[in-house]
Amino acid sequence: MISSTRLAVAAHIVSVLASRRGEFVKSRHIAGSVNTNASFVRRILCSLTRAGIVEAEKGKAGGSRLVKCPSELTLWDLASALGEERLFAMHANPVNPRCPISRGIKSSLGKAFAGVENAAHVQMKRINLKDLLPA
Amino acid sequence: MISSTRLAVAAHIVSVLASRRGEFVKSRHIAGSVNTNASFVRRILCSLTRAGIVEAEKGKAGGSRLVKCPSELTLWDLASALGEERLFAMHANPVNPRCPISRGIKSSLGKAFAGVENAAHVQMKRINLKDLLPA
DNA sequence: GCTTTATGTTACTGCTATGGATACACTAAA
């Protein structure tokens, strides 16, 4: 059911930025905490920047820092910034028009999936990024 | 966030079986409705059989049929039968012991993920397989 | 008993997504 770990990495990144609130933190430094490479971190930072969660400065004294307070950020904000809001996948096989089940299942199952995803989103909006930081 | 479509296919399979309650339906027939191949269907049927949702008969008059009523089955039962209950993935990168964020994030984020997954599971248990069938 | 036809299972294959690695244009500080 799972493939990408980008949401986990994004949460890690934001936590590092939150622990150095106000500073411009370099992607290399974040990569050291996540134990991955700086380019991958920057790709995710870029999505966060486009979503207005992070701001970045280029150049020698550059880096990234949080725009919003950790207490104003939720897991949902990150997932949404990454475009990872879907939790289920419908099969892509074409409908068999001669089978009533096949004709109807994608619509009804799609609504069921949406209901579950909605419940998950509600919960994700309750998960505050501040709560991920060490006490 | 999504990779496998097995849950969707399983729901499709169970819907077909539900529409022919009592009959032993052949994997080839189900595959025709899903528009995939019979072997893939059988692999999923096998998981459903092991979970006690479906029973199968070998041989010439063989096939699969539901053991439980569609009204007793939920989306959660299917996901659980397939071993697809996780919705999020933690990154596998090793912890950087010199960074307090790195040391703590997997634990706190894991709990956050579990909370969201739990909310999703609750909702999945409310989705009745009977509701996926055509009226 | 033999043939037919189904399941259960394995193995192989092509495709796609993921994340690691490198490179480079651009930019700002020193």
Place this chain on the structure above:
DNA sequence: TTTAGTGTATCCATAGCAGTAACATAAAGC
């Protein structure tokens, strides 16, 4: 002008998904 960062593109190895074929096993019908 040099240095050191971001933003972005490209390439690569790997892993997972689903399609396909194959085969042992088992049951029904002749």
